[in-house]
Amino acid sequence: MRRFAPLSVAALFLSLASLSLAFLTLAFLALPATAVHAASAPCKPGSGVKLRGKDLTGAALPPVMRCADLSGAKLDGVDLTGKDLTGAVLRKASLKEADLGQARLDYADLRGADLSEADLGQMQAKQANLRGAVLTDADAVQAEFPHSDLTGAVLTRAVLTQANLTDAKLVDADLKDATLGQIKGRTADFTRAKLGEAKLGQAHLEHAVLRDADLSEAEFTQAELDGADFHGADVDKASFTQADDVDLTGARGTPENLPDDAVAPGAAGDEPAEDATPTWGRDVPGNAVRSKGPSPALVLVIVSGLGLSLTLILWGVAHRRRERFVAEMAVARHAAEEDVTRFGEEIDALDFEMKINQVSGPTHEWRAALDAYEAAKQALNVAQTPYDLQAAATAIGRGRHALHVVRSRLSATDGHR
Template identity: 85%
Template sequence: MRRFAPLSVTALLLSLAFLSLPATAAHAAAAPCKPGSGVKLRGKDLTSATLPPDLRCADLTGAKLDRVDLTGKDLTGAVLRKASLKEADLGQAHLDYADLRGADLTEADMGQMRAKRANLRGAVLVDAEAVQAEFPHSDLTGAVLTRAVLSQADLTDAQLVDADLKDATLGQIKGRKADFTRAKLGEAKLGQAHLEHAVLKDADLSEAEFTQAELDGADFHGANVDKASFIQADDVDLTGARGTPVNLPDDAVAPGTTAGDEPAGDRTTTWGQDLPGRPKGPSPALILVIVSGLGLSLTLILWGVAHRRKERFVAEMAVARHAAEEDVTRFGEEIDALDFEMKINQVSGPAFEWRAALDAYEAAKQALNVAQTPYDLRAAAAAVARGRQALHEVRSRLSATGGHH
């Protein structure tokens, strides 16, 4: 049997030193390169320029990228601090470990963008569309996301302390362990959101919608839940919250009560007590009535469970289909916009890629028509992703040829 030599003292000490690093240092060590060590474009106006092919770890501090097409671009580790990216197209772009502190992403398209462990402290994402975008372990402290659309986005363990998410769409987000302390979520839509063990301390949740949200272990201490709706939400515990929520499930813990309090629907009075002149114990007829009642109750409970499951499935499908339809519609608008641009400029794109984009659009519409479950809708999302990649190739070819036939 092969024997392995023991670790040297130096190697062991280095291993222990790395393990003792704070989390932020360990994250930096895991980054692909030193942020800002790539191409130097600090303060440049790139709205009409041809971008370099390699933007990994680029220094784009204060750069102007309004309406620039960055679809699928690799900006891993790039520094975009205080950069202007208004209405930029960042669909499927890679911004893992990127520095976007104070960046302006107003009305940017960030569909399926990847931004793991990115720094977006104080960034502006007003009216941005970030459907299925990924922000796990990212820092969005103080970010402004008013009316932003983040349906199905991944915010696992993200920091959103003091973030402004008023009227934002957060349906079906993955927000496990996310920190929304003091965040503004008034009128936000959080239907079917996964917020297990999320922190919502002192957050403004007035008139927010938590329909069918998963809230196991979520912390609402100090949060304003006035008029917030919790239709069919699971594991609702509003201990320490303030305000008057609506549509609370029967097993919810409302503000002003504690988790140990017995729900009002479960409280019963004592029966069968001995009374003077009355025989001890229930009669056989009463026992028969009770058994029959229990049988009927069990039948009704089983029927109710099945009915609620059906209602939940219908609601989930409606939310998922709506998100998918909006994504396909946006893709169709992107095709129309590029087609109009080519006609105005009297140019034509590469036939193969253009046909691939059109075919993908038709495939996405067909997938929507036949989808019966949320899982089936993945085919539509995959078709849109293929189509957007084809459109990106068309734009790249047109840029490379200078827009000539």
Template identity: 65%
Template structure:
């Protein structure tokens, strides 16, 4: 939800000292847990499950094994390999060569792809939840609608990668190179782009709520119609970056001069004193003493108005900060519920069991209800309903877990 800044319709500009942004701690949610490396270590594979294919050469039409799940493909050569829809869950592909490989709709959840070369690869609709891609190379890769939630892409080289409609929720992209990348319509809530190279990147209609863009290079990047509630641009270079029709823009702490910044955006305070400038202008024009008197009277009246506005503005800011904190906590609860559902669903799939349909449906319905309630909640009074929906969802999940525990006990 957007908390629109107050606009004072007066001839004199409002002094910058009266306008203060919410502190970063009130706008940025607590970091969600579990790096991809830790998640991969706790993934679905056991040592006995791993097929040793280290260093194997599968180029020039070599036949791939039928089963690649949990396989150890460290430094394997898979250039131009046909891996579409393959199950590579938990596989180790460290320093593997996958240039121009076809990985459309492949499963790489919890996979280890550190240092892997995926240049020019087709990654459309790839599923790489909690995968470890630190230092991986994805230059010119096509990854439309790919799923990288909670994945670790730290220092990945991704210049000109196409990630249209990809899911980067809570992904770690610190110091990644995404220059010229296509990031239109991505789901990037709470993604961490700290120190990333994003010059000329395209974020049109991207969802970047509470994303971290600290110290990122965003020169000439485009954020047309992007959703930026709570996004942190502290220290980021936004020189010539475009924010046409972007929502909830807050460039506090950013460096450089951005283009097409919306009128309701929060921007760094400018230099100079607008009221002093008015007096200077009147004096330089040689205005009469009557005109000067009128200006003084107007300034006094304006000063009183601004004083009252300042008190009201600060009170609204305190209320907004309290609401932001409560909303942030509610958002984190909903996110955790979604993660719990994902984890349980994954657990059932890898163990090839199906939970009780009524309880499972109740958990999914509660999660959807929580998301929708949070979406429309505009005041603190609307947030308890979110908490209630989350509680119902967790109760239903406990029932499913209890049933699965009983089934395993019988087995």
């Protein structure tokens, strides 16, 4: 019986493996280019599959739904978990009790859509338009709404724990009895929003705008409120237990559980004592017994005590200056970081717009904007003082000027078409 040499068996195995790899490569290359790139290429909102006004509650959904036109469509209770609906148009669509967990709706148009009792857990909706949308009793834990427009949206009793509402617009939104614990709401605009009885424990609301908002009986336990604007807001019976940087200047009502360092509505400075004249400066009656001059030992003790007190005062002043510098630097750095982030998002938005319209901007200015973004990030990394952060602001100014030139030239190009 003939035996195969070990070398021959190994060679045969390697040959079969190579043929299999070649076959799989050819099969992949044979796929249409649209199938390979469909998931990654940007598209114009509403330019995808046309399902306007369709009842999809029992229908099979198409595999690709990016930029789909679903205006007025019925999707009640439909499972859209993890679906990519980037740029989709869902105006006045009905999505009651739909499952949109981990779905992508960046740049989507959801104006007037009904998402009552929908599951929006970890949904991504960056720069989405939800003006007038209804999210009553929706579960939106860890949902992402940065830079989105929720003007006039109804979020009564909605659960938005740990949701990202950074720089979101919630003007006139209804958030009564909503759960907003640990939300990221820096620079968010809640002007005239209804937040009565809302739970905002540990919420990050640095530099948020809450002007004329209804905050009666709302809960701000351990919330971060540095720079938040409460002018005209109703804070009657609102609780601020252990909240940081509470400044209710211009607010109305009587809040509860204010921290010792908080600025209450209508707070006035401390009144001077009725009689602040020291006893040693008062007239001494003529029949009073005058004491003898202090002894040298007493003078030495007093001088030593004064020296120690002066040393402690100087140390306290220096310590407060250091703390104030650290606090000012933290605020300045935070503001600079947000400005750099916004500039990066402006670049992303213009890049997305150019790709979906299949146009390209002037190379020199576009490169200048990208270089300015990198320079701003580098300036942030090395900044040690608020003055050092001016380099980042200068770079962003140059970059925004370059972006303006790009937009102007693109507009001029569109006008000649």
